[in-house]
Amino acid sequence: MTGAPALGALLASYRRRAGLTQEELAERAGVSARSISDVECGRIRWPQRRTRESLAEVLGLNDAEREEFLLATKTGKLSAPQAPVPPAVRRSPLPPGVTDFTGRAAEMTALAGLAESGGVAVLHGPPGAGKTTIAVHFGHTATASFPGGVAFVQGALSQDDLVAAVHGERVLLVLDDNSGAEELHAPPGCLVVVTTRRPRIADLALHVGPLPEALELLELIIGRDRLRAEPEAADEVVRLCGGLPLAVRIAANRLLSRPRWPVAHLAEVLRDSERGVRVLAGTDNRLVQALEASSRSLSAAALECVRTGGVPATAALRHELLSAGMLVPGADGGFSIAHLAQAYLIGQGVPVRADCHE
Template sequence: EGRRRGSRAEGGAAFETARCPLPPAVPDLLGRDAELARLRAEAAADAPGGVVVSIVGHPGVGKTTLAVSAAHELASRYPDGSLAVDLRGTDDRPLSPRAALEQLLGALGLPARQIPASEPEQSQLFRSLLAGRRVLVLLDNAADEAQVRPLIAAAPGCLTLITCRRALAGLETARWVWLDPLEAPAAADLLSVIVGPDRVLAEPEAATELVALCGNLPLAVRIAGNRLATRPNWSIAYLAGQLRDERTRLSSLSAGDLQVRSAFEMSYGLLSPSARRVFRRLAAIPGSGFGPELAGVAAGMSAAEVQVRLDELVDVNLVQAAVIPGRYQLHDLLRIFAGERLEAEEEAAERSARSEELLSYLLRTATIAGRAFDPPVLTAHPFASLDEAAEWLYREASNWRAAQRRAAAAGRHREVVDLAIAMHWYSDGRTQQQPWDEIFALGAESARALGSRREEAALLNFLGWARYFCLGDNEGGRAAHEAALALAVEIGDRTEQAWANASLGSVLTRMGRPEEALEHARRAVDLSGDLPFWLGQGSIRNVLGTILRVLGRPGEALEVHRGLLADIEKHYDEAHPFARRFFHSATLQCIGLAQNETGDWPRAAETFRRARELFGEGGNALEEADAALNEGRARREAGQYEAAAECLRAALRGFTGVAAWWPRARALAELSTVHWLTGDAAAARRYRDEALALCEELGTPQARALACELA
């Protein structure tokens, strides 16, 4: 691909709904009989695009409680799984559709590193996995229609439940269920269930006053009831008296969000001083989740100390334990409340110092973790292993990405640039895991602000790669690489000139302009003489050979690739074994493809076999499957039909395992051809029909062309 990059991968498709489970059922749902009946009726209705129901109401009115209760009750109607995602619609930065789809696809068995990068691809993949299945999806705390549309389980037999403050009137096929505060008797019944009927019967007037002060909102009543239930010596009148005090309620409980905030205020007041400090300082964490280590940095405590306080916060329902053990979340309203307490109770200088320390920690640790993957370093880093560094970067991604954005806005350009550059090699094998276009664009902008033109050129090249290779945006990639080239020429940076030209060769080939691509590739080879072999020369020469093959000059392509293969042996001891094996395999693939063009099918098949073995040894599942597909095609052309079918079935298994749908369609088409040649018409038709269905679903120009060939 003309970059020091790995190949794009896509995820698997086995259902693992435990990764996006429904929240636990609430045993004491009261006063919602009519709404539950409505949801049952809606779920029973048939709809070609699945049933979509939006539950709407004020914060704390019980939207999530109703949705979760209904989901548990209806789950038996959806035997293929029930999934739930918190969309964080009240955050300053709600969960993006792409991030939500990553969670949903992960729950369907797709490894994070193999999930497609773009939202449309993710949404298409999500819908394709739901086709023919009955699945319930709960989308909690939605922000707006644009956030929700790509996440809807738009397949017959599926149900999507949405909770949101707004009506989402723009959703074309949705039904709406509106929630009002509970009737006073139902609110009193809820309090009675939580604290026990004897206490309510003993203080009926105080109980009536208490639920009224809670605005009859289920969340407020539940939190107040929990406080009473865990403090049996308190009277209901005592708690009502606390709520009656406007200085602690902030304002009347009947005024919108303040209904919930007053309950939070009471819970907060019961905490130990150190737990209060931890809670309010959690508001500074920029991402969606955190562990004890990050909470400790925010609070100014050790991870061990903060763990004790987190347990206290979980006990009083101010912090939620996440599905992943050792991870925690703040509900959207609780995050707002924590921020208010932080501003009210801590001096500006202290808030600034804590925020600075947290931001610096995230930027510094992400940069160190990213640098662990630099080929000159590889193992020289403070993490116990590369896997540990990768796990930290994946787990804390929402936090370090937010830290990079904040640093850019604050003018901390040096740190923004360092982080972006550190992600260069880490991003290689994780093309789908992060929004690399945003990360590298921020880096390029900060380098420009610093006047660091060499770094700007490098980051523009990284940005071009992120656009064309990760997102399929060829035009955007071309523009970034042309900007990098112009800047590199201006400052005399031969290294970035070489990479920009090589990348333009790859992009222009993808755009159907191989003659222009060849000019850039030749310039890249001429400029790459000063680059280390493993970090430049080899990749650039493979780009040249690939373009020559595309131009119908396989003999010249073979000369380039074979010369490169000989040089690999000369430089064998200079590279890390993983990088060496991958590059060797990729070069063999290039040679095999050129041999195909010469009609030397038996030799091409053997070349692909060697590449396939090396990719397999390195754990490169997608590349191994691709080599198996190429080997199968070569063996079919050589008349080795049984061996061809075996290779193609292996390719099919590999592509299915990583959800690589376009290569899978090609493998199905090849299998159909092989079975026609062996006289097995039934199998040939079966594979052809499956390929046609997949091509229709994909809808890309390539897929349409293949469908025409198969028809």
């Protein structure tokens, strides 16, 4: 091994695999950051017994790794050439679930059915449909079934990353916004729930569209009396939000913070594409960020379909818009452009650049 002495290089590689800075490792192990730095740089070759045992515990070493590490702390040498330790996939605790989770019984039942055998479940659909909310809510209900834990990982993950992330344990991993093209296979006994805007091959693929119980969600937040005082306006607010839970929650919280606003006033604001999207952005920019990310991936022809609300005639364009979550399947087998996506592009002043029917 070149560079730092054997112990220092080994400690640094295990620390990086655990996704920890020197300061974070020092805090968890109850030692000083200076001590960690000194060991990694070779200024300390034989740490005290308490320090080395604490480090081995915090780093989550398996039996063989622990034996090798403790040997190096006593002798400064390794028993055999050490292969580089792969970098860690940062596993975070699940975010808190929403307190107003509504509906999605079919999705929850399907995920529960896959939990026992394990596998990969993909939740795909338009921006704001609540894919992450479903995955996180299910994760909180399924902790007892996964003794290795339930964890949250954001961003693209390769198959090698996935295997490394589970450490051979029976775990549930929520891979949020995993846009990678690689097909994933769950390690034995594990359940991997992937959220993405694009359909993917998986053991279970669920399209998450508008929430059928969106009106119930609005009522849950603003109250029964206020909703029933203006039922038609409430229906219009839900329709203008595209039935998407994220948009409905934002709209409902807007009303909740403005008790003097009639529901009809909010509906009037939402009818105006530019004002409506601006109101729905408010202090919660997640919806606009999701719409922006989806629109950036579209061709000029697909963008024009969204802007004009025209369902494309060609299969290629339909596939492109479905993959981006901008085309919503209807109960009758047809399709429609997602209202909020159209409102966003109109509000952004996207010019006419192609014929969506070509």
